[in-house]
Amino acid sequence: MIRAVSRLPVVAAISISAVWMSAPTFSQDTARPASTVRAAAQPVDYFQFPLPSWAPHCLGFGSEWRYCDGTVLRRCSASGAIWLHTGVDITTGIQPVMAAANGVIIGYIVDPTFRGGILIRHDTPNGIVITQYWHVWPRAGYTVGTVVTRGEVFADIADMGSRTHFHFAVFIGDYEADAWRGALPPTRCDGFPAFPYRFVNPTDFVMSHWQPIPLPFRSHRQPMPFPFQRPISTRTKP
Ligand SMILES: [Zn+2]
Numbered sequence: 001m002i003r004a005v006s007r008l009p010v011v012a013a014i015s016i017s018a019v020w021m022s023a024p025t026f027s028q029d030t031a032r033p034a035s036t037v038r039a040a041a042q043p044v045d046y047f048q049f050p051l052p053s054w055a056p057h058c059l060g061f062g063s064e065w066r067y068c069d070g071t072v073l074r075r076c077s078a079s080g081a082i083w084l085h086t087g088v089d090i091t092t093g094i095q096p097v098m099a100a101a102n103g104v105i106i107g108y109i110v111d112p113t114f115r116g117g118i119l120i121r122h123d124t125p126n127g128i129v130i131t132q133y134w135h136v137w138p139r140a141g142y143t144v145g146t147v148v149t150r151g152e153v154f155a156d157i158a159d160m161g162s163r164t165h166f167h168f169a170v171f172i173g174d175y176e177a178d179a180w181r182g183a184l185p186p187t188r189c190d191g192f193p194a195f196p197y198r199f200v201n202p203t204d205f206v207m208s209h210w211q212p213i214p215l216p217f218r219s220h221r222q223p224m225p226f227p228f229q230r231p232i233s234t235r236t237k238p
């Protein structure tokens with residue numbers, strides 16, 4: 001099967017990938033792929049969770065950024081304030097990871113501690129949204145510039161031993177370096193914007209962008225005409 005790939009020039013895609021791959025610290029701000037891939041992805045109306053189950057792990061949206069044993073991951077240098085988690089951590093074993101919506105992979109970086117991070121850019125009726133996936137490895141053939149559709153498996157959970165989990169975040173806006181952050185300070189410090197900046201609660205976001213479930217057919221012989229959904233007020237009781 002041949003997957004659609006965005007019109008992002010090959011050279012640019014390679015250089016962006018190289019830039020992001022070679023600098024696993026969260027300081028990259030030179031890659032600006034957004035405008036060149038805009039035309040490739042199908043517009044997005046609906047989102048879904050990237051895993052088939054969505055059980056919380058140790059950290060939720062806005063939790064202090066700590067390991068499950070309580071060890072603090074990062075503080076502001078001057079105030080000592082503990083950074084806050086920009087995404088939600090999900091309990092999982094090693095399993096496939098799906099795209100939350102139609103979009104284009106715009107970033108892939110590898111961090112020695114957190115393994116692979118991937119960003120997918122979505123063109124929605126309300127503007128650009130970026131979904132962030134951490135602790136994953138992309139599958140073969142999925143790289144910067146690859147177009148994905150909602151529910152398409154593009155990665156697998158990375159093995160982090162007893163710390164294996166999935167991190168998912170939703171960033172409202174087009175690409176900038178801060179779209180990579182797994183946490184942000186509670187108030188601006190060390191050059192980083194204050195939490196939540198452009199991040200929103202990812203579970204709430206997905207739930208509010210879920211595709212409506214069609215109502216069942218009225219009978220087996222006479223399917224209701226398209227569209228299947230009708231206003232609640234016109235439903236008839238069986
Ligand atoms: Zn996390």
